[in-house]
Amino acid sequence: MSAILSFLRGLLQPLPRGLCGVVVFLLIGACQTGSRQSLSTETPTDTVWMRGLKFVPDTLYLLGETRVVFVNQDMVVHNVKSLDSSWGSPNLPTDSTWSHLIQQSTPYQCTLHPTMKGWIVITDNTSKQK
Numbered sequence: 001m002s003a004i005l006s007f008l009r010g011l012l013q014p015l016p017r018g019l020c021g022v023v024v025f026l027l028i029g030a031c032q033t034g035s036r037q038s039l040s041t042e043t044p045t046d047t048v049w050m051r052g053l054k055f056v057p058d059t060l061y062l063l064g065e066t067r068v069v070f071v072n073q074d075m076v077v078h079n080v081k082s083l084d085s086s087w088g089s090p091n092l093p094t095d096s097t098w099s100h101l102i103q104q105s106t107p108y109q110c111t112l113h114p115t116m117k118g119w120i121v122i123t124d125n126t127s128k129q130k
């Protein structure tokens with residue numbers, strides 16, 4: 001990893017120092033996301049964080065069918081279940097992720113913490129995000 005870092009720094013040397021750091025940070029983020037989830041390149045993805053006993057964002061707006069990745073950043077176990085029970089995750093320990101292909105608007109909750117609710121809203125079912 002450090003070899004890659006110094007390579008990237010060399011590559012970006014002409015850029016102002018602060019900007020260079022930002023670009024390297026973004027590149028590393030992209031690499032890590034890519035290696036953790038082998039997702040289809042054709043399906044858009046979005047992320048909901050479980051943080052402080054809340055879903056963040058609590059309402060996620062999507063343009064059409066999207067794979068939503070749920071990430072538990074809390075020190076307690078959470079899960080993610082649609083209120084109509086059409087889909088749901090197993091219990092998700094700290095730092096674990098789970099993803100689901102969302103095809104329609106739905107409210108959902110963590111059944112372990114019933115006040116922990118979220119909404120996914122598909123604003124245009126016919127348009128595909130590219």
Ligand SMILES: [Cu+2]
Pocket residue numbers: 077078079110111112113116
């Ligand atoms: Cu919970």
